[in-house]
Amino acid sequence: MKQTSSDGGDLGGGTPREVADKPTKGLADVVAASTALSDIDGKAGRLFYRGYDIHDLAGRTTFEETAHLLQRGSLPSRARLADYGAELARGRTLGTLVERDIPEIAERQAPMEALRTLVSLAGADDPDKDSNAPEANLRKAARLTAQQPILVARYHAARTGATLPEIDPELSIAGNFLLQITGRRPERRAAEIFDTCLVLHADHTMNASTFAARVCAATLSDMHSAIVAAIGTLKGPLHGGANEQVMRTLEGLDPRGVAQAVRDRLAAGEKIMGFGHRVYKTEDPRATHLRRMSEELAEASGDDTYYRMSREMEEVVLAEKHLYPNVDFYAATVYHYLGIPTDLFTPVFSVSRMSGWTAHVIEQHADNRLIRPDSEYIGERDQKWAPIGER
Numbered sequence: 001m002k003q004t005s006s007d008g009g010d011l012g013g014g015t016p017r018e019v020a021d022k023p024t025k026g027l028a029d030v031v032a033a034s035t036a037l038s039d040i041d042g043k044a045g046r047l048f049y050r051g052y053d054i055h056d057l058a059g060r061t062t063f064e065e066t067a068h069l070l071q072r073g074s075l076p077s078r079a080r081l082a083d084y085g086a087e088l089a090r091g092r093t094l095g096t097l098v099e100r101d102i103p104e105i106a107e108r109q110a111p112m113e114a115l116r117t118l119v120s121l122a123g124a125d126d127p128d129k130d131s132n133a134p135e136a137n138l139r140k141a142a143r144l145t146a147q148q149p150i151l152v153a154r155y156h157a158a159r160t161g162a163t164l165p166e167i168d169p170e171l172s173i174a175g176n177f178l179l180q181i182t183g184r185r186p187e188r189r190a191a192e193i194f195d196t197c198l199v200l201h202a203d204h205t206m207n208a209s210t211f212a213a214r215v216c217a218a219t220l221s222d223m224h225s226a227i228v229a230a231i232g233t234l235k236g237p238l239h240g241g242a243n244e245q246v247m248r249t250l251e252g253l254d255p256r257g258v259a260q261a262v263r264d265r266l267a268a269g270e271k272i273m274g275f276g277h278r279v280y281k282t283e284d285p286r287a288t289h290l291r292r293m294s295e296e297l298a299e300a301s302g303d304d305t306y307y308r309m310s311r312e313m314e315e316v317v318l319a320e321k322h323l324y325p326n327v328d329f330y331a332a333t334v335y336h337y338l339g340i341p342t343d344l345f346t347p348v349f350s351v352s353r354m355s356g357w358t359a360h361v362i363e364q365h366a367d368n369r370l371i372r373p374d375s376e377y378i379g380e381r382d383q384k385w386a387p388i389g390e391r
Ligand SMILES: CC(=O)SCCNC(=O)CCNC(=O)[C@H](O)C(C)(C)COP(=O)(O)OP(=O)(O)OC[C@H]1O[C@@H](n2cnc3c(N)ncnc32)[C@H](O)[C@@H]1OP(=O)(O)O
Pocket: 026, 207, 237, 238, 239, 240, 242, 266, 270, 271, 272, 273, 274, 275, 276, 277, 278, 279, 321, 323, 326, 327, 328
């Protein structure tokens, strides 16, 4: 976008005024920030975290290593990973405000609303709450990443009345999350698959929730405030909320009438959740992994109905609309087969994306400028004011 002033005047310093571009609806193709965190090639369907191809990371790198890569800049050595793991373990402890309010929040708020509130409360409890210094931000990023799965598990236990299993220090973040949500120690392969899901969702350039976090951080607000903005943004069904909607769609379809039902919905102008993407014009590389994992889990479960229905939906949407599944589509059945309740699918997304959001806040604070775009005025002009009695 060209630089303009809103009154059409000179921008100062002798720079000649340029005419405003027509705004791009939804800021499509507008470069809103520089980042060294992730990169997408939308035509080729490729995704990189700090230069590493997602296909090299998925299934070979743990979520903890990925979070370290994003927040601290490198894939860790064993020693660094051990230090970071110890920091995450210490960071899991919740503060008194959060502890006090979880039961009531669980009673009154839906999962993503609850997380938004709980992260805000965690900000009040955070020992670094008054600092945006780089070291404080690194510590806050680790604590937020460690606490997010615990918050989801504690919320779920509070609303169901279940006794929460103790964290098992032998298990990863992924393994412990499955343990606490399902109440059973996960099988090794289930924990591996879920860990890969967390890796696949960790960061994704200037997606809506990350952008929201960066806008907030760019006012030099604090990390918890930026994350609250991000959680509220992830919640919507056009973004992270789509994974839950995918499952609800599958549950609402007759397995024998999938193709016709999808065609009817498309003909009626409805969007099919889990398809389409602003940046990818081909298969989302994350969907390739998620489809494979969904198939594996479906076979292992002995009932592959939802997987088969998903494949059928995919064929119809591609044929009718030339749209590909995005990350949310096969994530839905993967989480379902792993025993995660449907209304926790979007919170699971936030468990992973916390690593990327916090890294973006660190990056924004490290080289900050207020994010304040312009707008195109399309309202009335030259209105004549009248006193209230004459309107
Ligand atoms: C983690 C994530 O956030 S991934 C995305 C998760 N969101 C979803 O799955 C929701 C469904 N998908 C969508 O709504 C969109 O594809 C988005 C929001 C992901 C991308 O949106 P945009 O780039 O703004 O595309 P937009 O919504 O303008 O769609 C362009 C055209 O494709 C159509 N289209 C896009 N997605 C879909 C869909 N899922 N089903 C049917 N039609 C669709 C639109 O109706 C529109 O058609 P038109 O030009 O005839 O009006």
